[in-house]
Amino acid sequence: QQQVKQSPQSLIVQKGGISIINCAYENTAFDYFPWYQQFPGKGPALLIAIRPDVSEKKEGRFTISFNKSAKQFSLHIMDSQPGDSATYFCAASRPNTGNQFYFGTGTSLTVIP
């Protein structure tokens, strides 16, 4: 059973456009929601993360929007650049479970010039 559902599977965006990736979860015990970026041949790298006590977090061109009641969160990449082309994973974890993260299935983003 997929604990975190991610969509779309792939996304093509023009340079300068906005990329939006969505995730949904069922387990209300989740209290930490990171997004990871993975380039081919590399491990995932933490991009940005949010806790459910806030509805939005922004770091540079990357923003997480969090809707606790809908159990959904999304990643927005503003002014998308070709260098943003990568696979993005959302994840979630429960408190006191160490680093047992549940990952989504990933979104392959391609930003075309």
Next chain:
Amino acid sequence: DAGVTQSPTHLIKTRGQQVTLRCSPKSGHDTVSWYQQALGQGPQFIFQYYEEEERQRGNFPDRFSGHQFPNYSSELNVNALLLGDSALYLCASSSLGSSYNSPLHFGNGTRLTVT
């Protein structure tokens, strides 16, 4: 400051064999987690080690075992390899004990192919 390092980078094994993968955590980190990433999928949690003990375990059979050494480095062992064990195995480290959610720093993984 070295990040998480994993060895080897690639490995080819035959079904039924055993394999050991190695991981050195990022400097200052004391907790190591292992994840399996099948092609086109997100990472799946195998287990986590802290203070040389397995603290959390995901839904993986006993064929998957691990160890953490006093210097915080870790090994993942897989016995009786199956074709379905072919995947990228990721090691991730963090700086806090098992009671906290802390950012994971991943290595670049070991690509295991079982033939």
